[in-house]
Amino acid sequence: MKSATSARAAAVIARQPRSVSATGRSFAGSSKFGALVESARNLDLFETVSLLTLVLTVIFGFDHWLFHIVARICLLTFVLYPRSLRTPVLWLALALTGTITIILTWELVDNHKYLLDYWLWVLFVVHLFAQPERQLRILLFSARFLLCLTFLAASAQKLASPSYRSGEMFEYYLYVDPRFAAFGKLIGIDPSVGEAVKKRTMFLRSPFAEVQGNDIQIVGSNRARVAALMMTSWDASVQLAIGLLLLIRRQRTDQIAHILLLFFIFTTYIPAPVFGFGWILAIMGLALAKDKFPKIAAAYLVSFFAILLYQLPWRDWVLKS
Amino acid sequence: MLCVPLVALVIVGRQIYLSTRYGLSTWKGGGMGMFAAADERSNRYAKVFLVNSDGNRDPLVQLSSEDFDVLSRALEYPTRENFLRAAKKIARENWIPAYQRRPVLNVNSDGNPIGAGDKSYRVMMPSEIQSDSEGKKSSMEIQFWKISYDPRTRDLRASLAETFAFTSEELFRNQTKQKNS
Numbered sequence: 001m002k003s004a005t006s007a008r009a010a011a012v013i014a015r016q017p018r019s020v021s022a023t024g025r026s027f028a029g030s031s032k033f034g035a036l037v038e039s040a041r042n043l044d045l046f047e048t049v050s051l052l053t054l055v056l057t058v059i060f061g062f063d064h065w066l067f068h069i070v071a072r073i074c075l076l077t078f079v080l081y082p083r084s085l086r087t088p089v090l091w092l093a094l095a096l097t098g099t100i101t102i103i104l105t106w107e108l109v110d111n112h113k114y115l116l117d118y119w120l121w122v123l124f125v126v127h128l129f130a131q132p133e134r135q136l137r138i139l140l141f142s143a144r145f146l147l148c149l150t151f152l153a154a155s156a157q158k159l160a161s162p163s164y165r166s167g168e169m170f171e172y173y174l175y176v177d178p179r180f181a182a183f184g185k186l187i188g189i190d191p192s193v194g195e196a197v198k199k200r201t202m203f204l205r206s207p208f209a210e211v212q213g214n215d216i217q218i219v220g221s222n223r224a225r226v227a228a229l230m231m232t233s234w235d236a237s238v239q240l241a242i243g244l245l246l247l248i249r250r251q252r253t254d255q256i257a258h259i260l261l262l263f264f265i266f267t268t269y270i271p272a273p274v275f276g277f278g279w280i281l282a283i284m285g286l287a288l289a290k291d292k293f294p295k296i297a298a299a300y301l302v303s304f305f306a307i308l309l310y311q312l313p314w315r316d317w318v319l320k321s
Numbered sequence: 322m323l324c325v326p327l328v329a330l331v332i333v334g335r336q337i338y339l340s341t342r343y344g345l346s347t348w349k350g351g352g353m354g355m356f357a358a359a360d361e362r363s364n365r366y367a368k369v370f371l372v373n374s375d376g377n378r379d380p381l382v383q384l385s386s387e388d389f390d391v392l393s394r395a396l397e398y399p400t401r402e403n404f405l406r407a408a409k410k411i412a413r414e415n416w417i418p419a420y421q422r423r424p425v426l427n428v429n430s431d432g433n434p435i436g437a438g439d440k441s442y443r444v445m446m447p448s449e450i451q452s453d454s455e456g457k458k459s460s461m462e463i464q465f466w467k468i469s470y471d472p473r474t475r476d477l478r479a480s481l482a483e484t485f486a487f488t489s490e491e492l493f494r495n496q497t498k499q500k501n502s
Binding site: 001007102105106107108109110111112114115118121122125137141142145146147148149151152153154157158161163164166167169170172173176196197199200201203204205206207208209211212213215216217219220225226231235244272274315 | 322324325326328329330332342345346347348349350351352353354355356357358360363364366368370373380382385389390393394397398403423425426427428429430431432434438442465466468469470471472474476477479480
């Protein structure tokens with residue numbers, strides 16, 4: 001048992017110096033980003049994607065005790081037996097638990113949790129096959145499909161919604177949604193405007209208040225209106241463009257789609273704290289870009305760190321300042 | 322290879338169907354419609370009333386977090402069945418009235434209070450003491466409201482989407498059955 005573990009650990013260690021030395025040679029005289037690009041090129045796609053997904057399940061997984069336990073057991077299993085990452089059983093356990101969690105509270109589960117569960121099932125299917133070519137085909141097809149589905153379905157829902165198209169949604173959320181409070185302040189919306197709107201909303205919601213005609217005028221802010229309209233057009237057009245460009249499956253269009261996706265990830269998750277969503281999109285983007293676009297793959301690696309950094313309590317700092 | 326994509330497509334189709342037909346929030350259900358409409362819990366709320374046998378109504382506002390969770394599910398997917406589940410959960414609490422009645426505040430369209438109205442409600446509080454379920458004769462009414470915002474006129478408008486009424490028999494059916502068996 002002990003010797004088997006040592007052999008596995010040795011195998012993992014033996015793999016690393018090769019890539020480090022290869023990377024090391026190219027480090028000389030090149031920029032730090034160049035070194036990162038080289039590292040990204042040397043990564044094993046399946047191991048990297050699998051490991052990033054496992055980390056995702058632990059830090060931004062399903063908010064249910066059953067999933068917490070299973071994800072942590074899987075992480076521990078990986079730490080003790082690194083090869084478990086390539087076994088279908090580990091992914092089956094995670095995917096099945098994720099599915100159970102979704103079924104239990106499907107009306108409340110966020111969309112990116114569905115996306116995470118699809119991805120866990122994809123990794124289960126990938127690891128069922130022994131042939132790397134087949135694994136690669138399934139992984140790349142699924143990553144592209146899920147990215148297209150996510151962005152095209154999202155943009156279709158947005159374009160079909162009058163409250164989205166009019167800018168009503170983002171303007172209202174800039175006033176009442178605490179997630180946007182700090183962002184609103186940064187772009188110059190006085191927090192007192194949002195507070196006043198929230199107070200008026202409370203009158204509408206309370207059974208101990210009767211509002212004339214159930215209609216309340218709010219002060220609002222022109223800046224919020226402009227920002228909401230900009231967010232509306234930017235959000236829908238970027239998402240539609242990513243989905244459509246990835247559908248075309250050409251080198252050039254893929255490249256533009258990746259740049260837009262990276263732009264989306266780097267910018268969206270600053271105001272919107274849906275970090276798990278950003279992380280899963282970056283994993284899929286990395287899977288697609290790894291062999292074709294090493295620089296873009298390196299940028300995806302940076303995005304994982306950026307998403308983690310976005311969790312800094314900067315919203316509290318902005319609101320208190 | 323195609324099983325996961327097919328399931329994902331079916332779920333998107335189901336979400337669109339439930340959203341169009343039964344009011345499922347655009348944000349939920351796996352249709353990837355997050356931030357696609359002003360149509361989720363920020364814009365949806367419920368007013369819950371305990372209706373006594375004499376027809377008087379008392380609003381229930383001091384709901385527990387578990388009650389809120391069940392109510393939130395109903396707000397995201399506003400079917401009668403989901404609101405009944407919420408109503409049953411809320412009705413299981415032992416609601417007792419506080420001594421004083423609270424007048425309903427009149428608010429003008431600028432959002433300023435303009436004084437107390439003629440109407441008043443009893444403030445109901447959940448009690449730790451469990452009452453005999455046979456003694457519970459109250460029924461429940463849940464009003465499902467939606468808020469919309471008009472960016473041109475800057476008006477916030479609340480509209481009553483649906484009212485769900487539940488009889489005491491519906492609320493306490495299982496408890497009565499258990500008692501009888």
